[in-house]
Amino acid sequence: MAGTYRIGNAGRLTPARTARFTFDGKHYTGLEGDTLASALLANGIHLVGRSFKYHRPRGILSAGAEEPNALVSVERDAARRTPNVRATVQELYDGLAANSQNRWPSLAFDVGAVNDLASPFFSAGFYYKTFMWPKSAWKSFYEPNIRSAAGLGVSPDQPDPDHYSSRFAHCDVLVVGGGAAGLTAAVAAAQAGASVILCDEQAEFGGALHFEKGAQIDGQDGWSWAQATAAKLAAMPNVRLLPRTTAFGYYAQNFVALTERATDHLASPDRTAPRERLWQVRAKRVVIATGAIERHMVFADNDRPGIMLASAARTYLNHYGVAVGRNVAVYTANDSAYFAAIDLKKAGVNVAAIIDVRDAPSGAAVDEARSLGIEILPGRAVVKANGKLRVSSVMVEPKTGGASRTIECDALLVSAGWTPSVHLFSQSRGKVAFDADTQRFLPGTYAQDCVSVGACAGTDGLEATIAEAIQAGSDAAGKPGKTLKITIKAQEGWTGGMLGAAPGPGTTVKAFIDFQNDVTAKDIRQAVHEGMRSIEHVKRFTTNGMATDQGKTSNMHGLAIAAETLSKPIPQVGLTTFRAPYTPVTFGAIVNHARGNLFDPTRKTPIHPWAEAHGAVFEDVGQWKRAWYFPEAGEDMHKAVDRECVTVRKAAGMFDASTLGKIEVVGPDAAKFMELLYTNPWEKLEPGRCRYGIMLREDGFIYDDGVVGRLAPDRFHVTTTTGGAPRVMNHMEDYLQTEFPHLNVWLTSITEQWAVIAVQGPNSRDIIAPLLEGIDLSDEGMPHMSVREGKICGVPTRLFRMSFTGDRGFEVNVPADYGQSVWEALWAEGRKYGACAYGTEAMHVLRAEKGYIIVGQDTDGTVTCNDAGLDWAIGKKKTDFVGIRGMKRPDLVAPGRKQLVGLLTKDPKIVLEEGAQIVADANQPVPMKMIGHVTSSYWSENCGRSIALALVAGGRDRMGQTLFVPMPKGVIEVEIGSTVFFDEKGERLNG
Amino acid sequence: MAKASTKSGAVAERRPALAGREIAAAAVRVAVLPPAERISLRAPAGSVSALSKALGLTLPTKPKTSASKGGRTALWLGPDEWLVIDEAGKSPVADCAPVKALHSAVDISHRNVALAVTGSGAEATLSAGCPQDLSLAVFPVGAATRTILGKVEIVLLRTAPDAFRVECWRSFSDYVFEFLGEAAHDAAA
């Protein structure tokens, strides 16, 4: 038998289908279909964990997702170790290995339990009061100790080897919750022709019918009806059933997020299948059928293992065939617990007594219990539970006081009534309303197109629930379908319930309301006494409801005790807001496909394979991989870059510039548009010529730059910085569409249409010449800053004569798929002339030698054209362009602004750090007055010394001045000079 | 410098992205489509009939639609924007060149890479990363849109009830291909 507490003839599992598992290393046997909790209970195990703060022994409270206590670690292998798994949710599989948490050295003997004895020091607000002084102790003592004590469970220390997937789904009706209400609503909607998604967090549909034996629906017992209904739905093409799927977040416009647990219940899951799947569902209408959650009774030591919700004990018996004890007692304020006693009694379990705080409980359930010979003790309270690792007896007293009686038991079933699950409704921004008659919060004002049905809407009784669900389902479908008739032959009637602490001593004892965060009734009262008035404050002061179970069983108790202590009605104290996620969600599900290569796109140029094959080291530039440098044998980065820089100026170099943003501007008003978007004049630029353009934002600061070629009167080929390409395109479209819509011009991104090969250096013309057709490369035929269309290697090219090195240079644009082939042809030619391939680092050094800026490195969004020494690029006669007014703002034309200058270190061997601050007087006291900073700094092999660019206050008036760069290892002396370090006259452009 | 001519005789070879790559999953096949001629066509309403005539098909003017004729397909991408794809080897750039009516035709043949996603799980595969409703009722055969797949932009065209054409920029094709591969293996659910 799979456990000594398994009862023959009870439950729905198959006795022959066993599954072995371990808990804390010990071997046990359960049944397929068990949860870990039911399998443990079948083996007589109630003690499964230690509480978070006081390390009190804890058992299994519930049979569902609301479980606050039974949190274990499930370990499939070294990398698959999941902490804080609710044993009540984890399905058993053969070979499951689980361990208890928060205990050392063992679950039964735990050193941390000393916290329980010291608990008077750990009262509510303890953290806020205790660690205030001495201040110095925080870093050295408090924080390290709190950190080691904090947290529950141990997170895995290896990357998650599983994968997760995602799916967007759209439907007419999403039904959340697959109990009687949800199943009925789904059928009603589906029969009317709506597309329906029905999800339920459990493995099987049925909800409360898992335990509610008294239901007779359509001539079947409730459970059989649920299974038949689920099967019927599964066969409908317009229905998607999602078991093991939790709707955890309800967002705007009926956007609901679900997680489907696809493999955690399997003994040997297919590793190619995702472990979990995130569903992002957009529903025209949502039916919330999330049921209700039973509350526990609040009394002294109500957290002893063996004390559990009455409905949970019923689930374990009626679904799993497990008796939670041999001699159980019941403590209740509600009729529903009587059914647990009745079911257990009928299954042969001794029921010691039903203790009911109500003075005169009555009704069918009470009568039946009495007729079965169960002792009923009305008007009495359990004032204490005995037994440390498992409840052994309870002390019972009349509510009004008097002689106490001890009742032996090995399990105590409790019920303080039912809390409607309004979590998702509240997440949808619906407003709950307090129903004073039944003392519960119910859906009040709806904010979205959704409807709550059944227990979560406060509807009591199966018949009313089914009727409501049929209505909701057909309403949601928007058209009446086949009339759905479901007949209810029998149902259970539940009444009663209480909120807050049960009668009994309340000031000194530990009567828990929030098990997971160890919050007691006393803590709530203390919070009120210390001045907390709003439930939001009480919550944060006591941490009530702030654990991972989000107070599913505790919120209402906490609220009621606060209200009582404040002598205010409950609605005036307020209810805290429910937030997503309803239950914890794995990061895997949230991230799903976005891991590894799919975390972010990696963009590669058409020439990337060549660079890779030639040993390039790559750097990330946004999403692009760019060749950084090409080390030859024995070279480090420094040596490689030096060689590349020298080779380009001596012979030639080839550089992959494909990542540059490129935009084709076409239309009769193209030049007019360019005039408005760039500072430069464009109307008079002749076709075939290029110009370096600067783009400002409306605030007058430099936004982007690039060379623009005019291909025809109505066609420009604009280049942008690599990183700026998307935002420049957006900026241009914005102005074109909304400010200058009268212009007849269109923009097309051609960044990826063209591969770009820069061939730079004195031999560049000789290298490209043999491959070209139809282009005159003479200085007269194609002067510096010109563009031609023709063919290279037999394919179309847009050839730019331009230079970002200061030497003669070309940029060869070819259609992307030809990029690598043309590169290879150029490379073969280039080798004849001593050319090298160079990367982005050499490109940076070479342009810095010429004082060419890089937008985003030498500018930072607060640099004007004037600051950068680029005033010449502003069309002086223009009456409008973006930034024309912004650049004249008082602060932007005030004297003393930081200006771009060159810096030469007094010791030519010292290379400054980019970002280093500059001061005028190195001997001033700290903090020094900083007057500028280094924006670009390199070793220049061509200059035989270090070079740097810097933004320095009033920099152009400081030519020749000595300034200082204070660094941790000493002060570096620098001299201000020109931004051009090499070939100041620019003769090499035609050299 | 002498007048240019190809002295070397080198002829460039076309090397398309992802050439020959394919994913076969239980319910879906993801295949890279051969290179095609493409233009980004922009034009005001007044030029549509002249351009339609030149291109040999009627440019669609309804959102989310496309028109196809003789191996050439025009996808409505915006109120003045079409993606014209020619799989028959004819040049839409050349066809638009003589049109006097206002327009902009820019060759983007090499900018885009096209993938075919086919099979009973095709819709589910795309729904792994595309937030639009791709059910046949809402996104019928011939429907076309620019949209999102995972973290990148794509153009999506439904070519049959269980077949889609996905176009993306060249440098995003690795990402799109790998994403569709992962999604394809999960498409049976």
Added chain:
Amino acid sequence: MLLIRCPYCEEELPELEFRNAGEAHVVRSSHLADVSDQDFEEFFFIRTNPKGIIYERWRHIHGCARFFNAVRDTVSDKFLMTYKAGEPKPLLVSEPAKTAPAKPKAAAKPRSRKGDA
């Protein structure tokens, strides 16, 4: 994730395809170069940032790529309506009188759509 009706695509589409582009109906002067510091400050820096009804620009950047205008309630995060760039600022009944009425607009084709009030 919101659903946003694109006035050009004539369909409600997922927010992932859209990008917010700031407040709508901010007028860029046709002689911007000559406006006073104060007028430039008004134009460039000052935004209403209301609690309640906001007129704002969106771009269907991963769809039809059009900029358009929307009226949204910043409290409920609900879109009240969307309309094409260049169309006049709609006056809503529920809107407080303070932000209305808009100046009557000239009949000619507006030079600026963003600034069209």
